[in-house]
Amino acid sequence: MTDSPNDPSVDSAVDKSTVMAVPASVSEQVANASDDNFALRPEYKPKSIRSYVIRAGRMTQGQKKAFLSYWPKYGASLFDGEFDLIERFGREAPTVLEIGFGMGASLLTMAEQEPEKDFIGIEVHPPGVGHLINEAGAKHITNLKVYMADAIDVLDDCILDGSLDRLQLYFPDPWHKKKHNKRRILQPEFAQTVLKKLKVGGVFHLATDWEHYADQMMEVMSAAPGYDNKAGEYHYSARPDYRPITKFEMRGERLGHGVWDLLFERQN
Ligand SMILES: C[S@@+](CC[C@H](N)C(=O)[O-])C[C@H]1O[C@@H](n2cnc3c(N)ncnc32)[C@H](O)[C@@H]1O
Numbered sequence: 180m181t182d183s184p185n186d187p188s189v190d191s192a193v194d195k196s197t198v199m200a201v202p203a204s205v206s207e208q209v210a211n212a213s214d215d216n217f218a219l220r221p222e223y224k225p226k227s228i229r230s231y232v233i234r235a236g237r238m239t240q241g242q243k244k245a246f247l248s249y250w251p252k253y254g255a256s257l258f259d260g261e262f263d264l265i266e267r268f269g270r271e272a273p274t275v276l277e278i279g280f281g282m283g284a285s286l287l288t289m290a291e292q293e294p295e296k297d298f299i300g301i302e303v304h305p306p307g308v309g310h311l312i313n314e315a316g317a318k319h320i321t322n323l324k325v326y327m328a329d330a331i332d333v334l335d336d337c338i339l340d341g342s343l344d345r346l347q348l349y350f351p352d353p354w355h356k357k358k359h360n361k362r363r364i365l366q367p368e369f370a371q372t373v374l375k376k377l378k379v380g381g382v383f384h385l386a387t388d389w390e391h392y393a394d395q396m397m398e399v400m401s402a403a404p405g406y407d408n409k410a411g412e413y414h415y416s417a418r419p420d421y422r423p424i425t426k427f428e429m430r431g432e433r434l435g436h437g438v439w440d441l442l443f444e445r446q447n
Pocket residue numbers: 180181184185230231278279280281282301302303304307328329330331349350351352353364425427
């Protein structure tokens with residue numbers, strides 16, 4: 180979970196000042212960083228509406244070191260274009276992509292628990308990326324690659340059509356206020372982009388703890404051509420065993436908050 184998962188708008192001052200210029204690649208930024216100036220930015224292409232804010236999140240020494248030690252092993256760049264799964268993972272295996280992994284706890288657990296699959300994570304928050312590659316490096320994980328970039332751009336420019344077995348969108352920023360709802364990542368166009376990237380029979384798995392967003396997810400996904408709701412029309416799914424319960428979710432459960440999972444399969 181990120182610093183302020185439920186109100187991304189709090190960092191809007193940082194956000195506005197950093198929207199315009201296209202950043203250098205993460206590798207170049209890491210090469211030019213120094214211990215007292217280690218301010219990394221995610222890779223993205225300029226756009227008018229974004230689903231995230233660019234935060235001035237401080238990185239720990241461990242996270243900084245992780246970029247120096249492990250970015251070459253785990254990092255992938257938006258600016259390198261098409262991601263060759265076989266070349267990058269050195270094998271052909273079912274592929275799972277997660278958008279907005281936060282600090283990466285559940286993605287790391289899944290990569291460990293499902294070694295027969297390959298995982299690609301995409302996140303814009305540098306401390307979260309640093310945290311994940313630090314843990315993955317320490318555990319010698321080999322079935323994981325990470326983009327520190329806007330997932331919309333990565334899907335458009337890097338991920339081949341029909342290549343994913345599962346795409347995970349867990350607890351996306353809810354953008355509570357009505358005037359911010361347009362910044363929610365799940366929109367009809369996004370559902371069609373995901374559909375194209377899935378294999379036939381591949382699954383788009385969404386989860387949220389925000390009821391209004393769950394309603395919108397159900398509405399958008401039920402109306403999206405090409406998908407089949409695995410739980411039956413307008414039904415939410417039980418949490419599949421492969422999705423670990425996060426600390427944040429456990430706290431929510433204790434407080435009596437709900438969580439909604441949606442599993443939509445690509446039909447043809
Ligand atoms: C509310 S947090 C949830 C994090 C994590 N999935 C969890 O359950 O703990 C949503 C995350 O999505 C990331 N995010 C939002 N839009 C994104 C985008 N277009 N590309 C990549 N990451 C994005 C944010 O930086 C944030 O870390």
